[in-house]
Amino acid sequence: MTAPIYQVEGLVIDLYTPTVSVRAVDGAGFHVAPGETLAIVGESGSGKTVMTLGPLGLLPEGVAVDLRGTARADGKDILAMSPAELSRLRGGFFGVIFQDPMSALNPMLKIGPQLAEQARRFAGLSAAEACKEAVSLLARSGIPDPEDRYDRYPHELSGGMLQRAMIALALAARPRVLIADEPTTALDATVQAQILALIRQIQKEDGIAVILITHDIGAVSVLADRVAVLYAGQVAEEGSAIDVLTAPVHPYTRGLLASVPDFRSDSASGTKEIPGIPPNQAQLEAGCRFADRCDRVQPQCNTRRPRLQTVGMGVVPHRVACPVVIAAEGIVTHD
């Protein structure tokens, strides 16, 4: 297994507004290696985006952020970097695809020149080369007639084409880590599959690390090598995609997978929702975050915070934060 290129450990992120403070990420971590796709899964508000983009300083303005833990990109400590260093890292080392391309692309700027500028600044190309590179990036992202699209403004492209342009923009600086933050949520179902296929193709060709933030289990099964399941700012379960999707251990992961509709059955009877709502992260208590909604809850769950334990014998460690299920089902742990 190759060494991780982006690694986050023991991350705690508190978000403040003038009236409330929320612990969005509470001691979570993840890592991703070149050529690997990590899916970070969880429901809205579970801290997926904050955990992944927070260390890069890419949270929306107007929210005060307090951030602790370690985050390393290519071995360098991100959290100790100056704003200028971090800016360069954001531009050249990471490429980010955002959820809604209609609002994530500047309506006043043409598509092509933005790509060319990235290629010029971060890939070290001359102005003329960068312009050519931009056109070929658009073509590679599956945009027909790229020379024409180069001079277009975002409003002149459809949503699917815009997301392709967004992908091209993220790739223009030749990043080593591509972060896709719910890249298909805002798109039509038919376009979703195309965008996922495009991300997979790029990942295969360039061998870059991909972090896919999503709540779409279908997208996970298509793309991911590894999966981390996030609940209320903590990692509930992580492991290879096969282990987590086919042999989930944590009650939350099981619930999440059971709530995915199975289109082969003719009714919604196959799906099962998880009762209750996620905890209020402004006032968290000790113990397991999922305890209130869990069907396997024991008295100890409310007092002791579960730690991640390694289960199974796979090459990729499968780790679960639920001692109750591990004990009840006689699952062997090794750590």
Add this chain to the structure above:
Amino acid sequence: MQRMFMRRVGLALLLMLAATALTFWLVTAAPGNVAALIAERAAGAGADGEMIAKIADDLGLNDPLPLRYARWLGDALTGDFGISLRTGKPMAEEFGERIPMTLALLTGGGVLALVLSLAMGIAGAASNGGGIDRVLHGMALVGASTPNFFVAAMLVIVFSVWLGWVPTFGVSGLTSWLLPWITIALFPASVLARVVRVNLQDTMSRPFATTGFAKGLTRGAVLLREALPNIAIPYMTTFGAQFTLMIIGAIVVERVFGLNGVGAFFIEAIRFRDFIGMQATLTLFVVFFVSINLIVDLLAMLADPRLRRPRKA
């Protein structure tokens, strides 16, 4: 785009027509009698009722109002705005002498307001809640709530009377323009600085600003290159409105600083019940208001790619 352009121009012309008709009616409805004024001018105290009636008849003052307006409009369209009752000179000649003065006042004030508001707004957004931001916010608040005659008086006391740097009155070189320009620019600059600041702040929290950061731009670069173009439309629209309002400021400022412009002429025209002069000046104001707003609207349309290049269906 072209149809929208033609519609705006048509609407502007219609607006000018309606506004001049309204001012024509208001001016004639004001107390005072043009024929009596002319008779008094010509014959002094010897003007009698018969003479006044004859003058009124000659001038067509007894005709119905719509007819008189139509006659006035016909003359105005050929550039004939009548002869000022106060100065006895044709209004076209008065304007020829005075418009350059007012134009210099408004242009200088406009440029100053533009530069100041952008500098203050951008500096505030760059500081983002820091000390500079708060000081600038306070300055804008004071600037937007101080009446211009007071500002003018204070500036004259400090810079002309105490320090003696600039003349109190009249025009003599560039320095004499400084106080009038500052006076007239202070209010629009303060309002526009807030417009820049608030819109920049709003734009910086939009998703595409985050994309700007993700592209590796520093906060300053995101502010200037990603956010600033996006405030062009609200800024230009507000600037147009504030710039046209400066003509009202000009009435006060020209009087205080002894500038022989259109605003000063207008005040005198009212004092002397110079109906011809009033109507001509008001017409000039209307044309100024409507055409500046039209130009700004069209420029704002050009600044927005979504309007300039509508999506092909």
